[in-house]
Amino acid sequence: MAIYKSDLEPTQDRNEGTGGGSDEKYQGTESNGLHIDPALEKRVRRKIDYHLVPLLMALYLVSFLDRSNIGNAETAGMSKDLGFDDEHYQWLLTIFYIPYILFEWAALMWKAVPPHIWACCCVLAWALASTLQAVAFNWSGLMACRFFLATAEAGYGPGVPYLLSFFYKRHELGLRCGIFLSAAPLATTFAGALAYGITSGHPAHIANWRLLFIVEGLPSLFLAALAFIYLPDSADTAKFLTEEEREVAKMRAIQQTGSEGTSRIGHVDFKDVLMSLKDFKTWLPPLMYFSCNVSFSSLPVFLPTILLNMGFTAINAQGLSAPPYFLSFIMCIVTTWIADKTRQRGLMIIGLSLVAGVGYILLATCHSVGVRYFGVFLAAAGVFPAISNILPWTINNQGSDSKRGAGIALLNIVGQCGPLLGTRVFPASDAPYYVKGMGICAGFMFFNALLALALRTYLTWENKRFERNDEAARQAGTDPNLGSVGLENEGYGFRNFL
Numbered sequence: 001m002a003i004y005k006s007d008l009e010p011t012q013d014r015n016e017g018t019g020g021g022s023d024e025k026y027q028g029t030e031s032n033g034l035h036i037d038p039a040l041e042k043r044v045r046r047k048i049d050y051h052l053v054p055l056l057m058a059l060y061l062v063s064f065l066d067r068s069n070i071g072n073a074e075t076a077g078m079s080k081d082l083g084f085d086d087e088h089y090q091w092l093l094t095i096f097y098i099p100y101i102l103f104e105w106a107a108l109m110w111k112a113v114p115p116h117i118w119a120c121c122c123v124l125a126w127a128l129a130s131t132l133q134a135v136a137f138n139w140s141g142l143m144a145c146r147f148f149l150a151t152a153e154a155g156y157g158p159g160v161p162y163l164l165s166f167f168y169k170r171h172e173l174g175l176r177c178g179i180f181l182s183a184a185p186l187a188t189t190f191a192g193a194l195a196y197g198i199t200s201g202h203p204a205h206i207a208n209w210r211l212l213f214i215v216e217g218l219p220s221l222f223l224a225a226l227a228f229i230y231l232p233d234s235a236d237t238a239k240f241l242t243e244e245e246r247e248v249a250k251m252r253a254i255q256q257t258g259s260e261g262t263s264r265i266g267h268v269d270f271k272d273v274l275m276s277l278k279d280f281k282t283w284l285p286p287l288m289y290f291s292c293n294v295s296f297s298s299l300p301v302f303l304p305t306i307l308l309n310m311g312f313t314a315i316n317a318q319g320l321s322a323p324p325y326f327l328s329f330i331m332c333i334v335t336t337w338i339a340d341k342t343r344q345r346g347l348m349i350i351g352l353s354l355v356a357g358v359g360y361i362l363l364a365t366c367h368s369v370g371v372r373y374f375g376v377f378l379a380a381a382g383v384f385p386a387i388s389n390i391l392p393w394t395i396n397n398q399g400s401d402s403k404r405g406a407g408i409a410l411l412n413i414v415g416q417c418g419p420l421l422g423t424r425v426f427p428a429s430d431a432p433y434y435v436k437g438m439g440i441c442a443g444f445m446f447f448n449a450l451l452a453l454a455l456r457t458y459l460t461w462e463n464k465r466f467e468r469n470d471e472a473a474r475q476a477g478t479d480p481n482l483g484s485v486g487l488e489n490e491g492y493g494f495r496n497f498l
Contacts, residue, residue, distance in 0.1 A: 036251055044241065044248045048167050051240045053176055055231060056160055059123055061183035061190070062220045063153050066130035067096060069191050069216050070146070073133075073209035075304045075317065076198075081207055084139045086428040093423035095143050097297070097416060100150040104412035107159030108405045115163055118155065120228035125152035127220030134206075134213035158412040161391045165404050167235045169252065170497065171340055174392040178336025181388040185328035185380065188303075188321070191216070272402035281462070281496070282407050284455040285394040288349070289415025291448035292390065295356065295383045295441040297419030302426045302434075303376065309432035310369050320373070324380040331385040336392065345393040346456030346498055349386050350449045356382025357445035364438030379441070386448065396497040397459065418444075459496040466494060 070078075070092060079089055109118050129149040136142045161177045168176055194216065198208055232238035235249035276282050303324075307317035335352065339345040359378025366372050394411050398404040425437035 036248055040248055044245045047240055048235055052167060052232060053179055057180050057183045059223055059227060060157050060180055061187045062223060063126060063157055064184045064187040065191055065216050066126060066149060066220060067153060068188055069212055071304050072191055073212050076209040076212060078209040082138055088139050090424060092142055092146055094420060096146050096150040097419040099147055100154045101413060101416045103151055103154035104158055104416060105409050106155040107162055107409045107412060109155060110159045110163045111401060111405055114233045116228055116231040116233055119231050120224050122152050122156040123220055123224035123227055127217060127224060131214060131217035134210040161395055162405055162408040165395050170396050173395060174336040174340040177392040178332045178388045182329045182332035185325040185384045188325040273406040276398055276403040276406035281397055281458060282410060284451055285390055286411045286414030288390050288448050288451045289411050290418040291444040292383055292387045293415050293418030294422040294444045296387060298422040298426060299379060310372060324377045327377055328380040328384040331381045332388040335385045336388050339389055343497055345389050346452050349389050349452040352382045352386040353445045353449035357442045360438045360442035364435045393497060456498055459498055463495050
């Protein structure tokens with residue numbers, strides 16, 4: 001049998017999925033008295049990797065492409081053609097984040113609605129909004145398109161790390177989140193290269209910026225259909241798994257939550273949601289996400305303009321915006337993989353935040369084109385990977401699906417307020433060095449490093465308290481499977497990822 005009842009006492013190994021920390025005793029396949037054949041579990045995990053992660057990544061890639069191509073369109077002459085000024089352009093950036101914040105609660109919809117239906121609706125809505133930007137004939141039309149684009153994207157991207165937690169255990173989640181989130185810098189790379197190709201060609205029958213919106217918007221329509229057909233609702237119902245493999249997936253879900261049925265679609269435990277909101281560790285990651293998002297939101301849309309002010313032509317500015325983001329794409333995957341292996345997400349976030357802060361300081365204080373371009377590489381290589389580690393860190397340290405949903409929703413509601421500031425700190429009057437904007441971004445990245453250090457210190461203290469509580473329960477002969485240790489302990493054997 002690939003799965004069988006273990007003769008061992010279901011003690012420390014219970015929280016392979018919800019526990020972990022840095023202690024190896026939480027990393028085996030023994031959980032809740034069940035043992036899963038490691039070779040079979042590896043095969044199941046690999047199949048999920050092949051069928052789930054590439055599709056989610058492709059959807060996020062086109063969503064980020066559709067939201068950030070406004071910067072390339074601006075460089076290609078959008079404002080000039082429609083007759084509006086820099087203040088109007090700033091509002092085109094800001095309006096995106098208002099509905100994006102208001103609808104962050106929709107992350108919980110991944111659990112309330114079958115994921116394949118929810119994903120299809122979101123992708124179809126933003127595909128139409130993005131493509132219709134090409135036929136806008138004034139600033140108001142663009143504003144309306146960007147509003148609905150943001151509303152649809154708010155229902156998809158912010159909740160995907162939560163969706164991934166239904167399929168993967170804690171020590172597997174970071175890399176998959178990193179691969180998914182690496183689509184953001186990869187999309188920016190494509191946006192620069194695609195914009196370069198379009199704007200460097202022969203004159204088109206329609207304006208180049210309109211062609212950008214069409215070429216980058218239509219693929220989302222095709223991917224909406226793929227999401228409806230191929231996106232699995234859960235691992236234990238996935239069509240690409242055999243019956244035996246689905247049983248393994250079901251046991252993995254029990255290991256992840258500690259009991260059967262808590263991961264089912266259509267069920268949200270609001271008691272767990274409330275408990276999560278009372279937990280101090282739920283509130284620091286949103287502040288970190290806010291800090292990163294000040295920089296994250298501004299860099300893609302302003303980088304072509306920043307490069308333009310370095311002395312490059314419009315065409316070269318589009319092309320040179322791609323390499324820094326390709327480095328960021330690599331760093332997202334590498335750093336999340338390292339953090340998974342070492343169980344040290346906090347230290348990784350601290351290091352990445354410092355790298356990004358130094359990059360922004362170079363951009364603010366140096367006049368040499370070579371040094372400033374190097375600063376762009378540092379900023380991109382720090383900001384995006386830092387976010388890629390913050391999201392799984394939030395999910396890692398919540399003990400149930402409903403708590404993870406509340407944590408990721410709060411993370412996005414607070415964190416997505418950062419772009420309201422980030423998109424307003426690069427006015428055209430500050431060209432060519434944008435000292436104020438660069439200084440603000442640097443300050444927030446250093447603040448992010450401080451927040452990560454504070455959270456890691458708190459989690460270390462909490463782990464020690466968990467150990468004392470668990471030891472007291474063992475001495476008292478308490479049955480850990482009854483959950484009598486206390487709900488604040490997330491369950492017997494739980495340890496935070498540091």
